[in-house]
Amino acid sequence: MVDNFENEYFGIGIQNGKTPENLGVLWRTAQNLGASYIFTIGNRYAKQACDTHNAVKSMPYFHYDTFQDFYDNIPKGARLVGVELDDTAVDLETFHHPRRCVYLLGAEDHGLSKQAIEKSHFLVKFKSQLSLNVSVAGSIVMYDRGINKPRS
Numbered sequence: 001m002v003d004n005f006e007n008e009y010f011g012i013g014i015q016n017g018k019t020p021e022n023l024g025v026l027w028r029t030a031q032n033l034g035a036s037y038i039f040t041i042g043n044r045y046a047k048q049a050c051d052t053h054n055a056v057k058s059m060p061y062f063h064y065d066t067f068q069d070f071y072d073n074i075p076k077g078a079r080l081v082g083v084e085l086d087d088t089a090v091d092l093e094t095f096h097h098p099r100r101c102v103y104l105l106g107a108e109d110h111g112l113s114k115q116a117i118e119k120s121h122f123l124v125k126f127k128s129q130l131s132l133n134v135s136v137a138g139s140i141v142m143y144d145r146g147i148n149k150p151r152s
């Protein structure tokens with residue numbers, strides 16, 4: 001895993017992502033906005049994600065069959081940040097991004113699983129009338145991390 005001199009890193013991925021196009025957009029943004037690694041959970045488009053996107057050749061790409069498998073292998077000391085338009089989520093506008101964390105986005109149709117929401121150390125949302133495309137949502141979170149540098 002890539003680390004930097006400020007002792008911070010983040011990974012980002014999708015739970016049960018549905019379309020390879022969305023994964024491709026997210027990977028490209030992740031590569032350009034400083035992610036250290038990317039991942040998928042569940043099998044819907046894992047193979048295509050691995051085969052068709054250059055980003056997976058440029059940074060570590062992990063695949064987990066189940067949420068539990070993913071959760072058991074979160075880097076030690078990293079926090080899990082679920083990204084979901086949920087009543088219990090805190091606003092991204094006031095959120096302090098952890099120095100070391102893993103951002104988890106939900107599927108295009110079903111969103112994050114209940115288990116993922118419950119296990120997230122933090123749950124964040126940003127204002128939108130309806131939920132946005134998953135790759136757009138991930139891009140907003142990564143951009144926000146870039147302009148609101150982690151403090152803790």
Ligand SMILES: C[S@@+](CC[C@H](N)C(=O)[O-])C[C@H]1O[C@@H](n2cnc3c(N)ncnc32)[C@H](O)[C@@H]1O
Nearest residue numbers: 083084085105106109111125126131132134137
């Ligand atoms: C299209 S949305 C899922 C919608 C799903 N049908 C639902 O109602 O839960 C796909 C993913 O994008 C992210 N997302 C979209 N809009 C968001 C928002 N305003 N705040 C936080 N996450 C958002 C979440 O990770 C969500 O699981």
